[in-house]
Amino acid sequence: MALNEQQQIIEVMTHEIPEAPSPDEEVSDPDEDASDLSDPGSDASLPPRQPTPVELDDPKDTMSSRRQTVSMKNQLNQDSTYTAVKNTIDAMLGNGINLPILLEAITWNNQKAIDNARIRYQRTALLHSQELPVILERWWKPPRDLLRRGGKRPEGATSTMEAFAVKVATDLIRRELKALGPKLRLPAGKDVDCERLTEAGVEEMTELMKHDAPTMWKLLYESLSESTLSHKKPDKIIFTIISMACYHYSHHFNRLPKLLAVYLKFRGISAKGFDTLHAMGITMSHKWACDVVERMSKQAMEDVTQKMEEYPWIISYDNVNIPFRVFSQRLENQDELGHGTAATVYIKSDAEVLSDSVNQLLKEHRAEGINNPLTAADIFKLEREAYPRVHEQMVDIVLRMLLESPEFDRSTYKDCKSADLAPPPPVNALPVGLGHRTSQYLLGTAPIPEVSYDDNSRLVLEWLKQLGFNTEEERVKLAMKKIVVWVGDQLTVDRLRRIFTFRADDDNSFDRLDFSIFIFGWLHCQMAFANSLHKQYLGTAKGRGLAQAFELLNKKKLHTTRTQGTFHHDIVEVIYEVATAHIREDWLQVARVKSLDELRSRSALELKMMAGLVVERRASSEALDTIETSDKPDRVLQQTVMWNRDALQYIVLDEAIKNGDVGMMEAMLPTLLFRFVGGRNTKYAHEVLELLQGLHREWPPELCTFVRQHCWVVNFSGKPGVWCSIDKAQEMNIKDIKVTYRSEGPNIKWPYLKKLHPAIPTIRIIIDFIEKQFGTLVRGKRHAIPSREKDILKLRKSYADSKLHVEKPGRVARKGKDTADDVVTKGAIKFASGQMLSRWKQGRSFARSTAEDWDVTDEEASNTESEGSGGIEAVGGTEEELDA
Incomplete structure (x- = not known):
């Protein structure tokens, strides 16, 4: 059969098949059917043509023809079938045709055969029969003839059918790809x-x-x-x-x-x-x-400016150092370490839009708050109100330290599902879910180092320009109707607050930054807390402080605090391990048992009450007072109780941040203030005071709610337990800039980085999407954390051998570095004296202008900004003098 004829067959078979008469119908004589043909005697003379609908097979005949085939086969056997086939072939030969001619004529090659209903019916019976696939398979691969051909397989139509199959498959695949x-x-x-x-x-x-x-x-x-x-x-x-x-x-x-x-x-x-x-x-x-990448950056900036019109937003920035490499050194072409600053805008679509009046209300509340600062009595009142909530969380942590111990084996504990073991409700937990995710948008990294006040002034203008506040109209709208929350580490926020102070007499709200509020990042606050614990409890290797734990657990490079590297991560792990070891030993003393597994016999309610006793007797200021006022105080046990109290407070803050419990974070502020005052960390003490002053004196209630719910922690997945502080999110973005999506090459300069970095959130989403789809997301992102239990067990053995937790009246602690001061109590006493508050009030008691003079050209504004930034040092002294 010719290839073009085969193609016609395929196309015909793929069309819808209309009705045709059944075999029982009376059909007209073939000669009559063909009477309108010009040359009925010559099929070969017929021109190529497409069959009309009446010439096609009828799908209704399919079942009828199959039934007929089954009925005929049931009446035949091997011999009768052979006889019938032989007689049919004899008849064909007698009529001058063979099987190829017959099949060719039946399959749309003879017009009279096409028009004949009986022939059409038989063609339908063949083409829609259940036997056809078997027939085709046997033509392609005939069965072996074991008797006559020595087991060889007949050639059949293998080559023809395979070539035809390739043609059909090629045509089908081409059409499928096109669709x-x-x-x-x-x-x-x-x-x-x-x-x-x-x-x-x-x-x-x-x-x-x-x-x-x-x-x-x-x-x-x-x-x-x-x-x-x-x-x-x-x-x-x-x-x-x-x-x-x-x-x-x-x-x-x-x-x-x-x-x-x-x-x-x-x-x-x-x-x-x-x-x-x-x-x-x-x-x-x-x-x-x-x-x-450039198009992604442009799209990202368009998206953020559009969403800023719909939702309130927060911005954070921090310094970034990027090495630039060259491959051919010249005088003007050298390797260098570039100093710049990266910024990120955060938007939560579930945040309530701030009212247009909040800007003016902020100015009014500030003016009132300057003359009505917080007092020591206010802070102590806040601390008393917050203590029950903090204490409740400390009790839950102590209880979990018992339940999670291998000796106790919570999974087989009789009351493991008791409601008494459930954690207390959060104070004010942020909602989770896909609808509460935070979106972040990186801005183009600027080649401006975050060093001086002038640098920070330029950075503020740079970020606002990138966000579309380029015209006077946009700046007026921002300064008079909007609120911008700036978040950063202590240095960033302090510099911005100083600029805010120095510009108090500028011409308008935009120049004075009246639309801004400044909030420290909680990650750096945690780092300051951990460093304070390190300084307080370091001691020596011969004592029972952190230095002894470092030696015992073979912890490296932790004797000196560091800002860079993994120091903070490592010291936090040590805080958790040492605190857990001490608390488990205190469980034995308070419950008067020799092993923690003995507590499995107690009910869940008893364990919860006993956890409260552990906190009360071994991790509270009350316990310290009891030891101090006793006739023969145990100074060694006193040091342990003080560590337990301070370490548990750190864990309370850490878990509050991870769980998005902003109410507990706020409850920890008075304790943080006392610690920073007692530990002589004046900068963070001022930051905590500024935050409390804003929440209780200078910010409208609407703005306070926004700050609590949206300006401290963010969640990019919507899952519980994965909240992180905004400055931590900024640090992760800087890591992506410097490491994960770092670009290297001779042409990588600041203009390219400014173009690249806004695209990083989109790139991050695509990478996570691809790795999730192909099942490679886990590799390199999730590491098995070694169990702490061996470390905790070794610490416990050391404490038990020295009977550290056994009360011994009159026991004296090692003098010098191994005796820690009660920093929190000292801070509270020092704060109550009023000296620190007095200096803080003096540094912020200033009158702010309310003028709104916008009749300044862009060139004049630029010159004024330049002169103003230079005048900061002239009016307020150098940065070193101001810090002093």
Whole structure:
């Protein structure tokens, strides 16, 4: 059969089949049916034509023909079938035709045969029969003739059918790719939108391919299922192959290549590697990957400016040091360490929009608050009100330290599901869920070091310019209607607050920064807390302080506090381990048992009450007073009780931040204030005072609620227990800038980084999406943390051997460094004296102008800003003098 005739057969068979008469109907004579033909005697003279609907098979005949076939087969056996076939062949030969001529005429090659209803019916019986697949398979691969041919397989129509199958499969696959391809298109302009980029995952696109390209999918699946790696499903491989085929069919069908191009560019693939992968049809070109970064940055800045119109927003920034490499050193072309600053804007769509009047209310409350600062009595009242909530959390932590011990084995404890073991309700926990996620937008990193007041003034203008506040109209709207919350470490916030003070007499609200409030980041506050504990309880290796724990647990490089590196992470782990070891030993003393497993016999309610006793007797200021006022105080036990109280307070704060309990964070502020005052950390003491002053004196209630709920911690996933402070989020962004998405090369300078960094949140989403879809998200992101139990057990043995927790009246502690001062109590006493409050009040008691003079040209404003920043030192002294 000619190939064009085979193609006609395929096309006819794929069309809808109309009705045709059944075999029992009366049919007209073939000669009458063909009477309108010009040359009825010559089929070969008929011109090529497409069959009309009346000439096609009727699907209604399918069941009838199958029933007829089954009925006939039931009346035949091997001999009768052979006789019938032989007689039929004899009849064909007697009529001058053979089987090829018969089949050719029946299958749409003879017009009279096409028009004859009986022949059409028999053709339907063949083409829709259940025997046809068997017939075709036998033609392709005939059974072996074991008797006559020595077991050899007849040749059959193997070569013909395989060539035909390739042709049919090729045609089907081409049509499937043409239909599937447009659904895998990611047009330019939409390929920088996170929602469009991640709207279809691998599973969704796989189902789409199975539906729109079933032939190609089945061919690949059946072929790859015989792989030696039978335990691995080939779905993702097939998905990738079909995506590559669609991309080769048309470069517009490019969803996966675009996603992979962004992913691989920021996973370290070189330009040469990109060219290779692009030639293979796996990714877009390296040039496209570079160009899309600029478009992503532009889209990100458009998104943030649009959302800033709809929702309130917060901004944080911090310094970043980036090394720039050169490959050919010249006088003007040298390696250098670039000093700049990175900023991030945070937006929560669930935050209530601040009213237009809050800006004016803030100015009025500030004016009143300057003349009505907090007093020592106010702070002590806040501390008394907060203590019950802090104490409740400390009791729960002590209880969990028991329940989580291997000796107690909570999983097999009789009351393990008792409500008495449940944690207390949070004071004011932020809601979780997808609708409460925080969105973050990185701004273009600026080559301005965060060193001087002038630098910070320039940075404020730089960030506002990037956010679209370039015209006088936009600045007036910002200064008179909006509120901007600036978050940063102590240095950043202190510099901004000083600028706010120095500009009190400037011409308008924008220049005076009246629209701004400044809040310290809680990560750096935690670091200051941990460093204070380190300084207070370091001691020596011969004592029972942190130095002894470092030696016992082989902890390296922890004897000196550090800002960079893993010091903070490591010291926090030590705080948890040492606190747990002490508390478990105190459980034994308070409960008067020899082993923690003996407490399994107690009820859940008894354990909870006993946890309260542990806190009361071994981790509270009351216990310290009891020891101090006794006739023969045990100074060694006193040191342990003081450590327990302070360490548990740190853990309370740490868990409050992780769980988003902003009420507990606020409850810890008076304790933090006393610690910083007693530990001579005046800067953070002032920061805590400023925050309390704002919450209780200078901010309208609406703004206070916004600060508590949206300006301390953020959650990017919406999951519980993964809240982080805003300055920690900024530090993670700086890590991405310096390490994760670092760009290297001779042309990497500040302009490129400014273009790249706003795209990082989008890049991060794409990378997480790809790794989640292909099952590689966990690698490198989640590490198995070694159990603390061995460390805790070793510490407990040391404490038990020295009978550290056994009360011994009159016991004397080692003098010198091994005797820690009660920093919190000293801080409270010092704060009550009023000297620190007096200096703080004096430093902030100033009158602010209320003028609104906006008749200044941009050039004059620029000159004024330059002169003003230079005048800061002239009016207020140098930065060193001001710090002093």
